[in-house]
Structure formats: structure tokens, C-alpha cells
Amino acid sequence: MSLTLLVAQEKWQDFDQAWSELIKSGGPVDDLVLALRVLGEKKRLPRALATVREHAAQLGKSGRSADAARVLGTAVAGGASAELLPVLIEHAAQAWGAQPWYAHYTQISGLLPGQGDGRRAWTQFERLIWMQKGNLLFHPGGWGVGEIEELHTESLEIQVRFKANRRDRFPLQGAVEIFETLPEEDLRARHFRDAEALKKAIKDEPLDVLKAILMRYSGRTNNNAIKNAMVQIGVDGSSFSGWWRKARKLAETSPWFRVIGSPAKGEIMLLHAEMDPMQDLRRSVGNLPTLAMVLARVRDQLGSTKDPALRGMLLDVLEERTRESKSKSPTALAAWLLLRRERGSAAPELLAILAGALQEPAPADPAQAPALWSLFRSLESLQDQERCLLALQDACGDNWVAEGLKGLKFAPAGLARPLCEALLKEGKASELAAQYKELLTRPLRAPDAFVALSRLAEEDKLGIRLEPPLIRAQALLSLATYLFLNRKQEASAAASQERLVQMLVGTKGKDKDCVLRRLLKGATHEQLTSLQTTIKRGVDEDIDTLFTEIYMRAEPTVAANADGGNAFWEDGRTWTTKKGLERRRGELRHIMEVKIPANTEAIGKAAAMGDLSENSEWESAIEEQRNLTSRASEMEQELRNVELIENAILSEGFISPGTRVRYLEVDKGSEAEISILGPWDTEEGSNGEGASMVSYRAPLAAGLLGRREGEELSIQLPSGMLKVKILSVKPVHFA
16 A cells, blocks of 8 residues: 555545554655655645654664654655754764765755755755665756766766766766656666666556556656656657557556546546446546547447446446437437447437438428438548448338438448448349449539449449440549549548549559459550549549559550661650659649648738738739649640650660660760669669669760660760760669
């Protein structure tokens, strides 16, 4: 039983009894010293002074003057009566008076008769006696943890070794002001002694680490202090987040911890005795201020425990709070749907919400969602939307199939797929096929439903003869563009986009379920060029990358015939590698998605300043807009007229884009080697084979193009004429 925790939790009767037992047993005083420090922080030391005197006297009689001085000194430092100071000095002299450093330490600290500030005197003296070889200190100014290597009593200095064997000497007078003493159980000390062992404890024993932090703060602290403590041992960012989620969940179900508040702004307390974690968790969840917070906590806990009793308790709390709220908000609906899934039956309140929505009159505009489907669409979580299938069946009974078919086009992203699959099981393939054919020509009318129906169609589950692959590809790519451009404005668009990308691309575009690769198999270059117009408006990067690969492989271009007479690089197209093409497309995306939106915002801010005739900020922003749009237009035109060097067929010994050329500079007598690639490939500096990369449009490469091994020629460069002899020509090896 910890005296410190009893004080921290103000269990005064238990504390007094435990202290009396400690005095009788003559046990160690380390925990008591910590408890007295907390008493001082709580301004409750006066109640303990009589026991302090009694305990110190007994320790002195037992020959434990050092322990007596520690107990008295801690009480004095905590603000106890100055009457204790003479007794403290007496015990200190008995404990350490024979040491050669004692006189110096009492002078430095002021622990002398007649001194007024006993609190500061003991604090500094205690730190001074800690300054022994092998003990650890913490330097808050950035040096971190260090070990005392040497104590020089003659010069009153210590030598400290920090990480990376950095050493320095400090005068004791300054050291007591600068350093914090570190016990071995402190996480900073454990990290210094054996960082790997602590790293393993962080992973395997998160509660042990959490307990060490709490003991540093007398058994109770907040989330920020815990985060700062972990940062001091190098655990921050995602590493801290992962550990904190695990530690907090374990603490919530541990009998030795009490978790208070939210993960972001809560506190954690170390308990002095076991308690029922379920009762504590029930109280913690039940006391959260909003239903949204209760729902989030219950979801989090349900995901981490399989204990039936604990799950039942969490659901009881959620049901109580949801019922008390008397709300019909999306949060309340999500709570009732979670309870419906977990308990297998719908609560009367959920049925009432659904019945009320069904009874509302149909909207005059057939394109507007009926009340029930609007209710389903109000839910943000895909999991909550998916649970609406059960709600639909509860609300409509045997008529749910008809209602599901009628409202499918209004189903949110999370509901569309399970609803389609449920209707398919009910034998409604023909009705689903009819809706699919209708949406194939108007995919933007119901994106969520079209994505779900397209998956069934592509898996041949609708039992219909499908439209030609290019027509389906055009519809899906048009929808992909729409969802990509609207993903930030519409929450549902982001969810549908994710599912559409998964269907079209699969895993890295290589799976057998990669629909886009199958739809475009056998498409001609001209057909793909037509589809490329849709792609250029903007799509998800994975779709973009896969389409580019398919497009570039559609018609490999014959680069040069056997006699080298076909100078393919002069056909007006831009030749580049895959990496160069991706770099250029990335530059265009950055302009379209970052620079142009930022410029638009700048124009708006400048216009808000007033008179545009004398507004230099506005004029500058407008000029930048012209430059950006012109640049984007040029880049788009470039990218419409691109071929891949990897697809070129090269003639042996013939210099063209895609070759590595070694040549002799005749006048200097030195050799050089270059790889001739595209204009967007030269930023990387080297092709990994030791040769510099040069654009085929650069003067040096342009002068070499079309030449063969063994030829000598002169090339006009900006710096003058260069005479070279071609030594070897080899193809570049692409990864």
C-alpha cells in the first residue's frame, strides 16, 4: 500500500494508519518522503508534524540519522514549522558530519544554525549529497540525462557523462541549481541505462511504463504531462499515439488505475488499492458530457474487448444516455443502430424514428431523396450507413425489398453495396440490371449505387449481356473524375471514390479483379487517346498511373530501323521515361491542386482590400493567375503528346534517346559517359549506372543523335566547339 497514493487521494485515515505501521515496523522511508512532498504541495503538512517528530526521534534512536534527516528535511522543505530546523541540522551532522565534504555542503546550501530559509537549505543540501559517483542527473537545458563520473571535493566540482560520451565539469554551487536528481526507476534513467530494454517495456508492458510516469507525478497527472514524459525518452508522434491508445485502454480496465476525462484532455490516477474496473469505466463513460463522446468511447472499447460482461455494461450505458437525450439527431440514430447490431433487435425508439420518416409525404421532386433515405444519408460513418440495411428491414418488414429497390439510387456509399447484395439474394437480379443499364448512361445521377451495381455487373452476377468494354470504361472513368473533383466538398464522394478506385485498380493494378485493365485490354491507341481526355480532367493517382501504363503499352513504337534511318525523336512528340512522365504529371497536379487554389484565395483577399485600380497585390495575383493557367495549359498539351522511351526499339550501336554513350574528348584526351533520356529525366543527375543523364534536346545529346560507334565529329556547344570520338553505344537499363 503506497503512502504517496493515499496522500494523493486524500485517504487521511488510511494514511495515518499506514504511517503508524511503518513506524512500528522500522521499514524504509522512501515512500514516506514522497508522501510528505505531496502533503507539502497540498498544504496539509501541519496535520503531520507531530508524527514527523515522533518518527524522526525513533529513527535517530535506531542509528538511522540519515533517514531521520530526510524525513525532517522533507517536512521543512514542504513548509513545516521552523522549529524542526535545529533538529534537522542535528541529525544531518550525526549522519554525515564525518564526511570531508560536509562543511563545504552546509556552507553552499546554508544548512546551518541561524539560517532563515530552511526550505531552500535542505533542498540544496539533499541535491548535494546526491552528487555521488554513479548517480544520475537530468539537465533541463538540453543536455538531458547524465551520470556522475567523478566527485572532486577539493575543487567542489563534478564530472558528468552525457549521451554519446559527451563530458563536462560543473561546480557544485551551480549544479544544485541546474540539475534534477533522477532515481533509477524514472523512465529517463531507465532510457539512459538501457534504451533497448525500455523500448521493449514500452511495447510489451505499457502499464508498467505508465505507472512509472504517474509515480513521478505523485500518482496522478494529465495527458499533456504523460506526453511530455514520453517525448523526453524519444517517444513522440505516431509512436506515442500508438502507445497511448494501448496504455489508456488497458488502464481503463485495470483495477489499479482510474481514467478521467477524454483521451485528449483527461487525467489518469494510480490507485492505492484494487477496485472494480467495470464500475470505474461505467462511471467514466456515463459522466462524459455529450452523447457523441459516449458513443465514441463505447465504440472504442467494444473494438478492444471481447468480455461479454464489459460489452454488456457499455451497451447499457449507451442505451441509457441515448434514451435520456430524447434526440433524433444522426448521433442518436447511430447509437440506436449500434445497439440494434449488438443486441439483435431494434429498440422502440429506433422503430419510432424510422416509422416517422416513412410516414412523411414523398418529395415533389423525384430526384430528391425520401425522408427515410435522407435519414440514412445523414450518417457520416460507413459502418453506420451499412447498419441501415437492418433498419430498413425493421422499418418495412416484408416490404423492405420493394422499398430497397425504389430507394437504391438514394442509398449512401456504406449502404449501397450491402443493399445490392441483399437484393440479389432475394432474386432481384433483373431489377438491379435494369437500374444498372439506366445509370450506365447517367452515372453521376447516383454515384454510390452505380459503383455497387458496376461491381456486380463486372463480376457477372446480374445475368445480363454487358455493353462493350469501352462504353463501361468511359462511364466509370467519367464517374472517377467527378468523384475526384468533388471529394473535398462532398463527404460521400470521398467514400465512393475509394470504393471505385479499389474496383478499377485492385491492388497495385495487378490483381485479377483489376477491372480497368480488363476493360481496356485490346483497346487501340486512338481509343485510349479519346479516354485520355476524360482522365486529364483529374482522377485519383492510382487510376491515373494505371491508365498511363495501359496507354503507353497500347502501341509500342518502332524507334529506328536497322540502318538507323528513322529519327523517331524528330516526330514532334516528347519522348521520356516512366519516371520522367510521373515527375511531369506530379508538377501539373501541384499547379492544379495547390498553386492555382492558393492563387485564387490570394485574389479574393487582395480584392477585399478595396480599390482595384491602385491595388498592387491584386494586380500581382492576377498576373500570377495568367502565368499559372498558361503554364498548366502548356503542360497539359505536352502530356497529350508523349511516348515512352522504354517502348522504343533501338538499333545496336545507333545513338538515340534511351542509349548510354561513352565518348572521347579529343582535345583534352579524357573520356566521358552520358545517358540520353527525356527532357523531364535530367533532375536525378545519374541513371544509377554511373552516367550523367542528359536530355536528348540538349546541345550535346542533339549533336550525338543518329551517330554510331567509331565516328568522329564536332559538336557546337554554347561554350564552343567540342570534338569527340564515339567509343561505345549501349541501351540504358531501366529498373
